[in-house]
Amino acid sequence: MQSDIRRLSLILLFAPFALWIFLLIVLPHIGMIALSLREKVAPRVYEFGFGNYIDFIQEPIYWNTLLRTGSMSILVTFLALLIGFPIAYYIAKIAGQRSKGALFLLCLIPLWVSDLIRAFGWILLLRETGVASTFLQWTGAIDQPIEFLYNDITVVVGLVYTVILFMIVPLVSTLDGMDDAMVEAGYNLGGSGFTVLRRIIIPYAMPGIVSGCIVVFMLTAGSYLTPILLGGKNSSWFTEQIYDQFITRFNWESGAAFGFLLLAFTSLVVWLGLRLTGQTLANTVAKS
Amino acid sequence: MTSTDTPDLECTNLCKEFGKVRAVDNVSFEIPKGSFFSILGPSGCGKTTLMRMIAGFEDPTSGNIDIKGKSVLNTPPNKRNVKMVFQHLALFPMMNVYENIAYGLRCIGMDKAQIDQKVRDVLDRIALPDVGNREIHQLSGGQKQRIAIARCMVLDPDVLLLDEPLGALDLKLREAMKIELKLLQHQFNTTFIYITHDQSEALVMSDHVAIMNEGRFEQIGKPEELYHAPRTAFVAGFVGDSNRWSGKVTGLQDGVAKVTTDAGLTMLCQKQDGRDVREGQSVTIYVRPEFITASRSKGQDTQTSDLNAIHGKVDSVLFNGANSRVLVRGPSGELIEADVVVTGSTDDLHAGDEVRLNWSDQQTMCFAT
Ligand SMILES: Nc1ncnc2c1ncn2[C@@H]1O[C@H](COP(=O)(O)OP(=O)(O)O)[C@@H](O)[C@H]1O
Ligand SMILES: [Mg+2]
Numbered sequence: 001m002q003s004d005i006r007r008l009s010l011i012l013l014f015a016p017f018a019l020w021i022f023l024l025i026v027l028p029h030i031g032m033i034a035l036s037l038r039e040k041v042a043p044r045v046y047e048f049g050f051g052n053y054i055d056f057i058q059e060p061i062y063w064n065t066l067l068r069t070g071s072m073s074i075l076v077t078f079l080a081l082l083i084g085f086p087i088a089y090y091i092a093k094i095a096g097q098r099s100k101g102a103l104f105l106l107c108l109i110p111l112w113v114s115d116l117i118r119a120f121g122w123i124l125l126l127r128e129t130g131v132a133s134t135f136l137q138w139t140g141a142i143d144q145p146i147e148f149l150y151n152d153i154t155v156v157v158g159l160v161y162t163v164i165l166f167m168i169v170p171l172v173s174t175l176d177g178m179d180d181a182m183v184e185a186g187y188n189l190g191g192s193g194f195t196v197l198r199r200i201i202i203p204y205a206m207p208g209i210v211s212g213c214i215v216v217f218m219l220t221a222g223s224y225l226t227p228i229l230l231g232g233k234n235s236s237w238f239t240e241q242i243y244d245q246f247i248t249r250f251n252w253e254s255g256a257a258f259g260f261l262l263l264a265f266t267s268l269v270v271w272l273g274l275r276l277t278g279q280t281l282a283n284t285v286a287k288s
Numbered sequence: 289m290t291s292t293d294t295p296d297l298e299c300t301n302l303c304k305e306f307g308k309v310r311a312v313d314n315v316s317f318e319i320p321k322g323s324f325f326s327i328l329g330p331s332g333c334g335k336t337t338l339m340r341m342i343a344g345f346e347d348p349t350s351g352n353i354d355i356k357g358k359s360v361l362n363t364p365p366n367k368r369n370v371k372m373v374f375q376h377l378a379l380f381p382m383m384n385v386y387e388n389i390a391y392g393l394r395c396i397g398m399d400k401a402q403i404d405q406k407v408r409d410v411l412d413r414i415a416l417p418d419v420g421n422r423e424i425h426q427l428s429g430g431q432k433q434r435i436a437i438a439r440c441m442v443l444d445p446d447v448l449l450l451d452e453p454l455g456a457l458d459l460k461l462r463e464a465m466k467i468e469l470k471l472l473q474h475q476f477n478t479t480f481i482y483i484t485h486d487q488s489e490a491l492v493m494s495d496h497v498a499i500m501n502e503g504r505f506e507q508i509g510k511p512e513e514l515y516h517a518p519r520t521a522f523v524a525g526f527v528g529d530s531n532r533w534s535g536k537v538t539g540l541q542d543g544v545a546k547v548t549t550d551a552g553l554t555m556l557c558q559k560q561d562g563r564d565v566r567e568g569q570s571v572t573i574y575v576r577p578e579f580i581t582a583s584r585s586k587g588q589d590t591q592t593s594d595l596n597a598i599h600g601k602v603d604s605v606l607f608n609g610a611n612s613r614v615l616v617r618g619p620s621g622e623l624i625e626a627d628v629v630v631t632g633s634t635d636d637l638h639a640g641d642e643v644r645l646n647w648s649d650q651q652t653m654c655f656a657t
Contacts, residue, residue: 179376179378181374184365185372188343188367188372189439189443191391192395195395200380200382202385203382
């Protein structure tokens with residue numbers, strides 16, 4: 001009786017979750033794979049085949065864009081880690097108990113505003129007639145308006161800004177669990193600041209680093225708004241190609257193939273990253 | 289030539305203030321080479337702060353710290369040859385036992401073969417030769433303890449600091465580790481500074497003990513000195529058990545003070561050196577339970593001049609083998625503890641018995657309040 005109730009409540013609790021996973025993640029992907037494996041032979045006539053993938057391989061623009069998206073995403077992830085780690089360390093270990101909460105909240109504030117508005121914020125700042133350009137003219141550092149938008153640096157900066165939060169949150173939570181005595185022990189036994197960082201703090205924070213990097217990399221590679229708005233037409237982001245296939249060209253089969261390729265490619269990068277750093281999902285992400 | 293008599297550690301007039309709180313207040317002491325020195329005091333009296341200053345994690349507000357005769361005030365923590373066993377040990381969970389011990393050796397840039405040799409040696413010395421490849425979470429509490437000590441000792445420190453290292457262990461293990469720590473100290477022949485709030489740990493293990501209270505050292509001495517000749521009321525009350533009365537000095541004769549307690553009892557108390565007791569002064573009297581003999585009253589009273597005596601009624605008998613005690617309800621209703629021998633025969637005291645308590649004036653410790 002008791003166990004029946006418990007089982008029922010378990011089913012009721014898990015039902016929405018399972019439904020969500022199935023309807024919004026598993027089903028669309030099955031559909032997408034099925035869609036991507038159809039070749040159009042004549043109007044409204046389809047055949048099973050790998051034509052869409054062969055198209056991708058034969059057209060350098062496509063896979064160049066994918067590689068470019070991948071490498072820029074890695075760069076963004078790396079920068080987010082580089083900038084996010086000291087911030088997270090400060091919040092978790094150096095800030096006092098009271099300011100900790102406030103700082104953490106401050107980090108969350110950008111989430112209140114939608115992606116779109118934040119991107120427009122950057123546009124306002126960086127366009128030719130924007131705040132930065134006008135200010136530099138006013139100070140006399142430049143004598144002609146400068147366009148800061150529509151280049152790779154701006155895209156990278158914008159992306160780092162949007163995703164860094166997802167690096168800071170897991171890092172703060174892992175670093176928070178680290179006993180201060182461990183760092184002190186590191187010094188006490190003769191370690192320099194660098195040794196303590198390399199041999200104690202970073203290994204300890206590894207679960208947070210790995211999960212932060214995975215989340216940030218996936219978010220960046222799959223982002224659409226920021227690269228398009230800040231990079232303009234020549235941002236060459238892979239999601240743009242997918243959008244193009246689906247919406248502009250109405251070629252759903254090819255779009256589905258691209259979507260699946262993006263998933264496969266990013267998964268491969270994550271897997272490689274884990275292999276290269278000698279981590280496994282089980283002993284990092286599961287622990288953070 | 290100085291190396292033989294310079295103390296391993298010497299602190300002079302050490303003070304540390306956190307805002308308005310004076311955590312350590314004018315502490316001076318020196319610790320001779322190779323001894324086991326304990327700092328005993330209640331929680332919050334500044335023990336950890338003192339130790340952290342020695343290790344270099346806090347800067348003293350004033351005062352000086354010398355290690356092997358050299359001031360270390362401007363030496364950063366990673367350059368001081370003082371190693372510390374932390375309260376929760378702070379072993380590195382991401383490294384195995386071998387790496388934990390090798391960490392410090394790698395920091396000084398020792399070569400691989402030598403590290404291997406040293407780690408193996410120290411594991412042998414702590415009698416855990418085969419645990420090198422274990423992860424930290426696979427060790428028992430006592431083993432972790434020993435690894436934490438080995439991790440420090442492999443570096444040959446001038447002084448090893450231990451901050452309540454047994455606090456996290458259960459009672460049985462704690463008793464065993466007490467003896468083991470003492471043996472380890474002998475074996476390594478290094479100066480240990482051991483911090484604790486547990487008097488039995490300090491008394492059992494140490495060559496010298498400092499009693500700390502509210503940031504100050506009340507007394508430094510051998511365990512038996514602190515126990516039998518406490519210099520302040522705090523030490524008398526903190527070290528060991530004692531019965532306590534407060535009263536006033538009503539007479540002084542031949543170095544024996546006559547004290548009338550608040551409840552009207554009179555007690556004699558032999559004046560000890562260095563303790564200034566004047567007539568009319570308020571005092572507190574401490575008497576240890578083992579110096580009080582309890583015997584059934586048999587009508588007549590045989591009070592000798594140097595014997596204090598009180599009549600009372602046994603409230604309860606606390607049986608604890610060789611450490612059994614009786615609680616006696618005194619004339620003014622207070623409970624007095626006295627050690628007794630419980631043999632199991634009919635002669636034993638029982639609750640409700642009328643008893644007479646006697647103790648000598650030499651065992652009566654009296655402090656001005
Ligand atoms: N970092 C600090 N900032 C402010 N006060 C502190 C700090 N560390 C310790 N104290 C204060 O100093 C006193 C002594 O603390 P501590 O040395 O930890 O005592 P113990 O180790 O004997 O229990 C306490 O009153 C404590 O509140
Ligand atoms: Mg403490």
